Amino acid sequence: MLTDSQLKQANSVKTLQKIQSEVENINRIALSVDCVIFGFDESKLKVLLIRSDLKKYQGKWSLLGDLVFPAEDLDAAAYRILKQRTGLSDVFLEQVHTFGRVQRHPAGRVVTVAYYSLINVQHHKLNILDNELHWHDVKNVTDLAFDHQEIFDTCIRQLQKRVQEHPLGFNLLPKKFSLRELQNLYEAILDIKMDRRNFRKKFFAMDFLVDLKEMEQNVPHRPGKLYKFNFEKYEKKKKKLIGIDF
């Protein structure tokens, strides 16, 4: 419990000057963004990692990140990283969590804002020849540099949750996809097996898939129908989920 005088002090009105002085001097901290960039290839969920910057973490992999510039919006910094690394604009990007332990970075106090991004691996052309940058199967990601393992784990859990509530997953697929590809995607993200008939029934019942009247090409088996997702229809009809369920 606080005394009245302590409260008085806490509540005292600050002048703009006072705050400006705090903002400009003593209390500044380096801020970075780190991006967990997901892709989907060969029916596996992948993440783009880079070899660590630092000697301390030599040989370890880390997330793609950079400091935020003082005159740069936070989201813009995340888009900058993505553009830099994948050449892609207009990608799906969502902020997840901010990690701010004092000792989390060996170079000093750096607070980092984590984002995850979903990209279609067909579209990007990254210089993978450069072996500093590499797609990793998410199932084999362990022991990342810094606190990046924790950040990665947080982002993948967020993705697992979000993908069940919103049609995010389509960002990882080509515009035209088969139901098998769609199911493989959900199985890879959620790390579970699903019943094929029930899966199809579910998506058809939602009524957001458009039958393109085309078939898969160059598959080593009977070709399936191709569909696209109708985002306009989804935006109109999307529902508020209500239902207590611990």
Next chain:
Amino acid sequence: MLTDSQLKQANSVKTLQKIQSEVENINRIALSVDCVIFGFDESKLKVLLIRSDLKKYQGKWSLLGDLVFPAEDLDAAAYRILKQRTGLSDVFLEQVHTFGRVQRHPAGRVVTVAYYSLINVQHHKLNILDNELHWHDVKNVTDLAFDHQEIFDTCIRQLQKRVQEHPLGFNLLPKKFSLRELQNLYEAILDIKMDRRNFRKKFFAMDFLVDLKEMEQNVPHRPGKLYKFNFEKYEKKKKKLIGIDF
């Protein structure tokens, strides 16, 4: 698309010194936390607001916040604010989102990390006499200072979502509560009406409520039974939600 040489540059290994210099000099930014402190009183969801610090926003209400100290963990800063304002330790606190538009604060570049907190209004003793600090009915919160309306809206949506997935709500209630209080709480948070019999059935079926064999006291009507929530049992049995539902 980037050229090879641009990529080379982007991927070049930084020395710890190089990063340290960036961290210590040019790229530092003021970082704050803002807390949306929820309470539940008279069957209404409330939020604790303070009159704005700044002349620019004179007369407007704002969230409780402060700059993060350079040697202070991010979460610790949020707990500090709460302790300072409510006298409470060990409160429920969850990070929600980081707001980082360059122009969001008139005093200069300040990136803010938003948290929400759930407290039992019985427990705290804040100096409400001091009319700078006040509980507001969430339904009447409009036109906050800075970008605090956006932050508030984001936090309340997060609360609405979370409360349906996890037993957070109990942080807003006394240890012993009646089913009416519990239902009023959910109705206030979600801003909907629920069927009383179905609500009770739902919670009894979950089997986390413990019948305390006590009755409400001092209510102006037939007293109801009192219950507590069995958190230990919940921790053991809590389920992973699986089910695609857009």
Next chain:
DNA sequence: TTTCAATGTGTTAATTTTACACATTAAACG
């Protein structure tokens, strides 16, 4: 042409959710 592997399709049972009404209890009131 045979083999193989994946597509496409429906029904039934089980579970969950919704809608809905009446007797009981204790406090408040005259």
Next chain:
DNA sequence: CGTTTAATGTGTAAAATTAACACATTGAAA
């Protein structure tokens, strides 16, 4: 003290959703 009032406590049936499950068809590969 008896009556009124307002909230508690309880069950069932219909509707909707989910889960389990098998076989004929197609086209590519061998």
